[in-house]
Amino acid sequence: MATKIQDSTYNLPLQETILHNNNKARALELVVLSLLVSLLVYRVAYFKDQDQFLPWFLAFLCESWFTFNWILSIFVKWNQCTTTTYPERLLKRVSESEFPAVDVFVTTADPILEPCIITMNTVLSLLAVDYPTDKLALYLSDDGCSPLTFYSLVETTKFARLWVPFCKKYNVQVRAPFRYFNSTSTPLDNDSFEFQQEWKKIKKEYGDLYKKIEVAGQRPFPCDRESDFGVFSGVHRSNHPTIIKVISENKEGTPNDLPHVIYISREKSPKHHHHYKAGAMNVLARVSGVMTNAPLMLNVDCDMYANNPQVFLHAMCMVFGFKNEDNIAFFQFPQAFYDGLKDDPFGNQLAHLYYVINGIASIQGTVYAGSNCFHRRKVIYGSSPNDRLKSDIMSNEDLHKVFGKSVELRESAARILSESNSKNENRNRPSNLIDAAVRVASSSYEYGTSWGTQVGWLYGSATEDLLTGIDIHGRGWRSAITSPDPLAFLGCAPSTYPSSLTQQKRWTMGLFEILFTDKNPLLLTIKGNLWFRQALAYFSFCLWAVYSVFELCYASLPAYCIITGSHFLPKINERAFLIFMGVFVIYSFYNFWECIRLGVSLRMWWNLQRMGRVNSMTAGLFGFLSVMSKLICLSNTVFEVTQKEHKSNDGDNDDDNDNGNVVRFTYDKSPMIVPGVVILLINMAALVNGMSRLLKTGYSENWLGVLELGLGEMFCSVGWLLCFSEFLKGLFRNGKYGIPSSTIWKSGALAWLFVQFCRRSSQLY
Numbered sequence: 001m002a003t004k005i006q007d008s009t010y011n012l013p014l015q016e017t018i019l020h021n022n023n024k025a026r027a028l029e030l031v032v033l034s035l036l037v038s039l040l041v042y043r044v045a046y047f048k049d050q051d052q053f054l055p056w057f058l059a060f061l062c063e064s065w066f067t068f069n070w071i072l073s074i075f076v077k078w079n080q081c082t083t084t085t086y087p088e089r090l091l092k093r094v095s096e097s098e099f100p101a102v103d104v105f106v107t108t109a110d111p112i113l114e115p116c117i118i119t120m121n122t123v124l125s126l127l128a129v130d131y132p133t134d135k136l137a138l139y140l141s142d143d144g145c146s147p148l149t150f151y152s153l154v155e156t157t158k159f160a161r162l163w164v165p166f167c168k169k170y171n172v173q174v175r176a177p178f179r180y181f182n183s184t185s186t187p188l189d190n191d192s193f194e195f196q197q198e199w200k201k202i203k204k205e206y207g208d209l210y211k212k213i214e215v216a217g218q219r220p221f222p223c224d225r226e227s228d229f230g231v232f233s234g235v236h237r238s239n240h241p242t243i244i245k246v247i248s249e250n251k252e253g254t255p256n257d258l259p260h261v262i263y264i265s266r267e268k269s270p271k272h273h274h275h276y277k278a279g280a281m282n283v284l285a286r287v288s289g290v291m292t293n294a295p296l297m298l299n300v301d302c303d304m305y306a307n308n309p310q311v312f313l314h315a316m317c318m319v320f321g322f323k324n325e326d327n328i329a330f331f332q333f334p335q336a337f338y339d340g341l342k343d344d345p346f347g348n349q350l351a352h353l354y355y356v357i358n359g360i361a362s363i364q365g366t367v368y369a370g371s372n373c374f375h376r377r378k379v380i381y382g383s384s385p386n387d388r389l390k391s392d393i394m395s396n397e398d399l400h401k402v403f404g405k406s407v408e409l410r411e412s413a414a415r416i417l418s419e420s421n422s423k424n425e426n427r428n429r430p431s432n433l434i435d436a437a438v439r440v441a442s443s444s445y446e447y448g449t450s451w452g453t454q455v456g457w458l459y460g461s462a463t464e465d466l467l468t469g470i471d472i473h474g475r476g477w478r479s480a481i482t483s484p485d486p487l488a489f490l491g492c493a494p495s496t497y498p499s500s501l502t503q504q505k506r507w508t509m510g511l512f513e514i515l516f517t518d519k520n521p522l523l524l525t526i527k528g529n530l531w532f533r534q535a536l537a538y539f540s541f542c543l544w545a546v547y548s549v550f551e552l553c554y555a556s557l558p559a560y561c562i563i564t565g566s567h568f569l570p571k572i573n574e575r576a577f578l579i580f581m582g583v584f585v586i587y588s589f590y591n592f593w594e595c596i597r598l599g600v601s602l603r604m605w606w607n608l609q610r611m612g613r614v615n616s617m618t619a620g621l622f623g624f625l626s627v628m629s630k631l632i633c634l635s636n637t638v639f640e641v642t643q644k645e646h647k648s649n650d651g652d653n654d655d656d657n658d659n660g661n662v663v664r665f666t667y668d669k670s671p672m673i674v675p676g677v678v679i680l681l682i683n684m685a686a687l688v689n690g691m692s693r694l695l696k697t698g699y700s701e702n703w704l705g706v707l708e709l710g711l712g713e714m715f716c717s718v719g720w721l722l723c724f725s726e727f728l729k730g731l732f733r734n735g736k737y738g739i740p741s742s743t744i745w746k747s748g749a750l751a752w753l754f755v756q757f758c759r760r761s762s763q764l765y
């Protein structure tokens with residue numbers, strides 16, 4: 001699979017894709033699979049012997065689903081590959097003048113949930129990357145239409161004129177100042193005097209910037225309403241005209257000036273749906289199409305700063321390193337997080353997806369993860385790999401239908417689709433194109449065009465990234481991912497439990513929604529060019545919501561059985577019990593072994609295991625319910641932005657940590673945790689019930705009788721209590737660390753109903 005570029009002087013490849021030996025993992029996966037299959041066979045064979053049909057049948061259904069999922073995961077993870085890129089070889093091979101231009105998009109939606117200083121650090125890190133600046137334009141999309149964000153960007157751009165040359169002169173490794181001044185807090189003695197002086201100066205300047213933004217944030221209107229800021233007075237974030245400001249312009253096209261810096265707040269109007277982030281991305285695509293029209297676009301979330309200054313060079317290694325026939329549509333860098341909570345207490349730092357990602361990378365290519373991704377503009381404009389064989393370019397009429405009425409946009413799109421853009425250097429300055437840009441950013445522009453359906457970021461799912469990515473793969477494109485050292489981008493993982501739940505719910509919901517669009521993986525394999533195994537990979541993501549229903553059912557079975565005195569597991573003196581034990585032990589070991597290979601702690605393994613269950617039954621279930629209620633037109637799904645937290649140097653955000661690093665869960669009134677508390681309560685009730693029965697039995701005379709009592713079910717029940725132990729603590733804690741009493745009451749009522757249901761159904765037998 002490795003692509004090697006032949007060159008007389010430098011015979012070394014720019015990128016190497018290596019297939020790893022995966023036999024041990026495969027063997028374990030197959031052992032688990034065969035155990036799961038024997039378990040299903042056992043269920044069928046012993047069906048008639050059961051005096052209670054319901055738990056046995058439900059268990060069979062759930063286990064069939066788990067087996068199906070396991071098969072999907074085996075397909076996804078079967079081959080494992082990684083790509084390594086070599087930027088030091090790139091500069092010897094490709095001259096800088098051949099590098100393609102890149103339009104960089106940063107999206108932000110709310111200066112409170114996404115503190116401006118975080119967004120500004122992302123901007124600074126991107127302005128300072130190692131790449132010819134005359135080939136870069138940075139667009140900041142502000143869905144909050146906030147004068148504070150605009151003001152911050154203006155001030156940040158001024159600071160960037162000091163920061164960027166400083167970084168380049170001293171080859172600074174981390175170019176987001178809040179991280180730089182945090183990690184290497186003071187220059188070393190053996191650093192040059194000049195460096196020490198400059199370092200102090202820049203640190204002071206950054207401190208000033210920080211203060212300015214902070215002070216402005218505390219005022220009702222951040223700056224005087226004159227001049228540039230006047231347009232913001234009286235605007236409402238969901239009803240306002242387009243605001244586009246060119247803050248800095250690389251007029252001479254010199255490689256040492258700053259890149260273009262452009263602020264965009266697209267028009268919002270209650271009459272038109274704005275489609276959240278996907279809508280913002282489409283405006284960015286159009287505005288940049290009119291202004292700079294780079295053949296590549298990089299998009300990052302506002303919190304994802306560039307952690308590796310060579311990230312663009314790594315991307316170019318893939319752009320130039322893969323062959324044309326490889327048809328690579330997008331180049332993704334992994335989502336990684338800084339200052340993540342220790343041992344991933346909420347199970348939201350995605351480390352466990354490592355082998356899934358490397359598995360998909362070996363099929364049609366990694367999924368588009370919404371941030372940290374370089375897209376080819378022509379792909380976003382709807383082209384397919386074999387289009388280039390067709391020499392005919394779209395007629396003006398077609399262009400009109402697809403891209404809309406803007407002449408400037410249609411012309412630029414035609415240049416991109418016919419790939420005649422690169423040589424066309426007669427570039428107009430962005431500031432001369434503001435009027436045209438404002439027109440394509442209007443809230444009604446997309447009406448009657450293909451934006452959001454055929455071109456651009458697609459509408460119809462809260463995970464616009466997966467939806468857009470599957471459509472690209474469905475056209476037959478492939479994709480690539482590489483993870484340089486140091487990591488390319490770092491962002492914020494939600495640092496409180498409620499925000500983690502909100503994010504996980506949005507993901508399960510968005511992924512599930514995809515199945516009800518025309519981008520369903522099955523449809524795309526049959527009608528389009530999505531590879532079969534790639535479709536299975538997408539299915540394994542999209543069905544996450546459904547998994548939660550089965551998981552919830554499976555988690556109620558032990559309690560049901562204990563209370564009704566029935567069984568869903570074989571008794572522990574039966575041979576078949578070994579199958580269940582086998583699945584449990586080997587599956588746990590398999591996960592543990594994955595964690596060991598990733599070098600994560602034992603505690604993190606445990607957190608991933610239990611939070612996997614907990615997240616599925618809480619956020620996952622609500623993702624499922626949201627889609628269901630959307631399908632029956634009760635409600636519409638929304639994109640709830642997750643809170644990003646800015647930790648200042650003095651660590652004043654540490655009040656959720658006791659003992660230094662153990663994180664305490666906090667709770668709000670969200671209904672999402674109700675099912676979790678119910679599971680906890682019914683298992684507690686069941687255990688009390690089971691224990692009292694155990695104590696009543698004279699087990700000294702008849703220990704076999706004790707075995708009959710269903711120790712397997714009790715064992716499972718204890719397992720669920722352990723998984724939900726944080727909720728258990730939450731029941732007894734106060735304030736934000738405690739589960740609100742209204743939630744406890746609701747859950748208690750549901751748990752009581754469940755116990756009544758058990759009592760009723762046990763009377764039936």
Ligand SMILES: O=c1ccn([C@@H]2O[C@H](COP(=O)(O)OP(=O)(O)O[C@H]3O[C@H](CO)[C@@H](O)[C@H](O)[C@H]3O)[C@@H](O)[C@H]2O)c(=O)[nH]1
Nearest residue numbers: 107108109143276277280301302370371462463503641642
């Ligand atoms: O109406 C909106 C809503 C969100 N955003 C931006 O979208 C980005 C992602 O939002 P965030 O709340 O951070 O969501 P996450 O769950 O952390 O994001 C992941 O999941 C999203 C899909 O659910 C993807 O879009 C993201 O790229 C991916 O990082 C942020 O930059 C937001 O500013 C907008 O621009 N407009």
Ligand SMILES: [Mn+2]
Nearest residue numbers: 301303492642
């Ligand atoms: Mn995010």
